[in-house]
Amino acid sequence: MGAMPSSKPPAGPFTVQDFQLVLLRRMADHNPDLVDDARRRLGVSLADMREANKRWQAMLRSPRSRSAATRYRSVLGTPESVTARRIGDLDCAAWQWPVPLWPDLRFEVLVGPNQAVWNEWLVRAPDAPAAEPRTVDDLRPWSCTVDEAARAFAPARPLEGTAPTRWGLAFTAPDARGVRREVVAEFTWGLLQRTAVGE
Incomplete structure (x- = not known):
């Protein structure tokens, strides 16, 4: 007798929206109110955010996991910009994508030789005024x-x-x-x- 089919629908592709929820999930530890407001603006539930983070972690830990650079391209698409950058004696490329939740920011990945990801974080968009805190x-x-x-x-x-x-x-x-x-x-x-x- 075969196994009972799962009643849970198969998960769709991991989207930019899902990735934003992954960013928010990490921030919820420090700023739950800001994260709740952002989540509501996106029209998603707390369960949706947890599920997106769970899927992201599963992708990271999968034995068939792609390189981090390939994973970001798969989820976020073609970078909005690719810029050559030199850090110390090493050359790399800065890939940037827009993040709808924060229009003045970009998600940046620094990619070194052999597609190794050196860093991944939010930076100010090139055409947005920079924050200049003074106090x-x-x-x-x-x-x-x-x-x-x-x-x-x-x-x-x-x-x-x-x-x-x-x-x-x-x-x-x-x-x-x-x-x-x-x-x-x-x-x-x-x-x-x-x-x-x-x-």
Whole structure:
């Protein structure tokens, strides 16, 4: 006697919408309210977000998993732009895609030789005005990218992230009264999530 057919419909292709939910799922740990608002704008449920993340993790762990570069092309399509970039002594290419949820940002993947992915995060779109935080009060969740914070408060010291796709920066920044404070900023997928400000 054969196995009972599954009542669950087969999953469709993994889409840009699904990928946005993966980005949001990581951000929900720090900013659940912002993520809920974004999820509602996309018209999806919490269960949809969890399912998208589950499918993404399954793709990453599959023994038949494609390279990360190929996976991003499969999900996001042809990059909007491909730019040659040199980091130290190494040449790579920066692939960028639009992210409908954040029109002023692009999802960037740095691809090295043999299609190895060196980095993957959100950056400011080339034609969008850059965020220029000047004080601690300007460092609101989702207000700036890693690069923008590092430029605004140079010299910033990179910190090891608490999980994959997370980064940290340590720097000093003035508060509203001009008093310089020690700040630790945490980023997920390159976008600011929260800050801890010293006395």
